[in-house]
Amino acid sequence: MNHTLSILLQNEAGALVRVAGLFAARGYNIDTLTVTATHDPAVSRLTLSLQCDDAGVAQILQQTRKLVDVLQVAHPATALAA
Amino acid sequence: MRTAFTLARSGRPGPVVVDVPKDVQNTALDYRGDGELALSGYRARLRAVEQSALSDADCASFFAALMQAQRPLIYAGGGVIAAGAATALRAFVDTFGLPVTTTLMGLGGFDTTDPLALHLLGMHGTAYANYAVEDCDFVLTLGARFDDRVAGVPAKFAPRAKFIAQVDIDPAEIGKVKPVHWHHVGPLTRALERLTTYGRAHGLRPQLAAWHAHVAALKRMHAMNYDRTSALIQPYAVLEAINRHTRGHAIVSTGVGQHQMWAAQYFDFRAPRHWLTSGSMGTMGFGLPAAIGAQFAQPGKLVIDIDGDASIRMNIGELETVTTYNLPVKVVVFNNVGDGMVRQWQKLYFKGRFAASDKSLHRKDFVLAAQADGFAWARRLQDKAALEATIADFLAFDGPAFLEVMIDPDAGVYPMVGPGASYAQMITGDFIPSREVHAASDAVPSSMF
Numbered sequence: 001m002n003h004t005l006s007i008l009l010q011n012e013a014g015a016l017v018r019v020a021g022l023f024a025a026r027g028y029n030i031d032t033l034t035v036t037a038t039h040d041p042a043v044s045r046l047t048l049s050l051q052c053d054d055a056g057v058a059q060i061l062q063q064t065r066k067l068v069d070v071l072q073v074a075h076p077a078t079a080l081a082a
Numbered sequence: 083m084r085t086a087f088t089l090a091r092s093g094r095p096g097p098v099v100v101d102v103p104k105d106v107q108n109t110a111l112d113y114r115g116d117g118e119l120a121l122s123g124y125r126a127r128l129r130a131v132e133q134s135a136l137s138d139a140d141c142a143s144f145f146a147a148l149m150q151a152q153r154p155l156i157y158a159g160g161g162v163i164a165a166g167a168a169t170a171l172r173a174f175v176d177t178f179g180l181p182v183t184t185t186l187m188g189l190g191g192f193d194t195t196d197p198l199a200l201h202l203l204g205m206h207g208t209a210y211a212n213y214a215v216e217d218c219d220f221v222l223t224l225g226a227r228f229d230d231r232v233a234g235v236p237a238k239f240a241p242r243a244k245f246i247a248q249v250d251i252d253p254a255e256i257g258k259v260k261p262v263h264w265h266h267v268g269p270l271t272r273a274l275e276r277l278t279t280y281g282r283a284h285g286l287r288p289q290l291a292a293w294h295a296h297v298a299a300l301k302r303m304h305a306m307n308y309d310r311t312s313a314l315i316q317p318y319a320v321l322e323a324i325n326r327h328t329r330g331h332a333i334v335s336t337g338v339g340q341h342q343m344w345a346a347q348y349f350d351f352r353a354p355r356h357w358l359t360s361g362s363m364g365t366m367g368f369g370l371p372a373a374i375g376a377q378f379a380q381p382g383k384l385v386i387d388i389d390g391d392a393s394i395r396m397n398i399g400e401l402e403t404v405t406t407y408n409l410p411v412k413v414v415v416f417n418n419v420g421d422g423m424v425r426q427w428q429k430l431y432f433k434g435r436f437a438a439s440d441k442s443l444h445r446k447d448f449v450l451a452a453q454a455d456g457f458a459w460a461r462r463l464q465d466k467a468a469l470e471a472t473i474a475d476f477l478a479f480d481g482p483a484f485l486e487v488m489i490d491p492d493a494g495v496y497p498m499v500g501p502g503a504s505y506a507q508m509i510t511g512d513f514i515p516s517r518e519v520h521a522a523s524d525a526v527p528s529s530m531f
């Protein structure tokens with residue numbers, strides 16, 4: 001199933017590779033990826049999508065929240081459904 | 083740098099890498115001496131976890147399940163030690179009477195000499211701990227993660243448990259491997275104290291006499307044992323001899339391999355932070371540097387590195403550090419002329435192809451190596467009759483001491499729950515009574531590790 005995650009992270013060199021590395025280490029291929037600036041120059045927004053079952057996405061959300069550079073992780077589909 | 087230490091010590095503690103490029107190293111900077119990086123996301127999440135507390139409803143649902151249970155068990159991991167929760171665990175057990183089994187990293191979190199202590203569980207856990215896991219109907223998981231050495235087959239772990247509860251500081255550990263019925267993310271000490279207070283206030287005391295009798299019988303009937311009549315020196319006998327002197331009060335470090343598992347199984351651990359071992363992706367060579375650090379931190383304590391001939395080679399240069407600082411570290415090397423644990427797996431799972439695990443062509447003389455690095459006490463033990471006297475002399479020596487023990491090269495680590503096997507399939511070896519009768523299996527899981 002396709003999932004889209006929205007991640008706010010500190011806008012600094014190396015932050016993106018930590019997120020991408022976490023997904024890669026767990027065997028998830030990122031299908032789409034966009035990084036954009038936000039109104040706060042210290043923060044960037046990363047939007048990515050991947051194929052993953054529901055249990056897997058719950059895990060990857062928790063793992064992404066362990067990254068020090070990550071400010072917020074949202075899974076808009078589950079937020080809407082809830 | 084301050085932020086790195088904050089990260090290393092907060093939440094679920096762990097290592098942090100700080101990379102300082104050469105140009106930064108050479109730059110003149112003004113030292114300001116305070117302040118930390120913002121890390122607003124990390125700190126907000128940490129605050130939420132650290133402030134979380136068990137509600138009355140949480141406690142009520144926990145005790146509703148516990149009071150239904152006939153055979154409740156605590157499965158305690160390294161989190162008990164990292165959280166400094168051993169005292170709170172002791173009080174909880176004293177109040178409610180749940181037997182405790184610990185992981186490799188949890189050793190010392192609960193006094194192993196206690197009648198309710200089941201020592202280590204899992205792949206090389208005691209037979210009685212693993213049987214208790216098979217028999218229990220309720221599991222309270224404390225700072226443990228159902229890793230593959232404990233729950234090799236998660237669906238078959240604690241198969242009769244009707245209720246599994248989990249307390250952890252790391253939200254990502256809840257339900258990661260094994261679904262749980264009740265959980266709490268927060269500081270372990272506070273959670274245990276809250277549960278103890280709640281249970282006492284409501285007069286909740288599970289009646290566990292039958293379960294206690296069952297656990298005592300398991301401990302008696304399936305106790306650790308080995309070939310006591312062998313003419314060769316058995317490593318277990320050496321550890322028992324050391325344990326008779328130290329009685330669970332020495333700080334013990336290890337490398338990785340058979341010697342590590344034997345030390346975990348045969349030593350007593352009375353208190354936290356007396357067991358320094360590299361779990362998970364176990365790092366060979368950990369034992370000697372860990373012992374050096376421990377001896378610096380605790381100059382008055384007896385510190386023993388239990389090592390293997392392969393593991394000690396990884397960091398053997400540190401022998402010189404021991405004598406440079408005249409640290410009274412005691413180094414034991416179990417020499418079975420090879421990578422014993424690798425050999426054990428090759429024998430059991432890889433059709434006896436002993437590739438690269440034999441070291442009989444290696445010419446190193448460990449005793450000469452220790453002497454060369456300044457050890458005034460360095461001996462090789464190869465006569466079984468001299469075991470007790472040598473151990474006594476070794477431990478009593480006032481200064482760095484090095485003892486190489488030539489052990490039975492075929493000594494194995496038992497019990498063993500094979501990779502991809504359930505506890506019901508545990509093999510206990512030739513000297514620990516098993517309660518199951520196994521049909522010999524032809525299926526060799528040679529791709530499993």
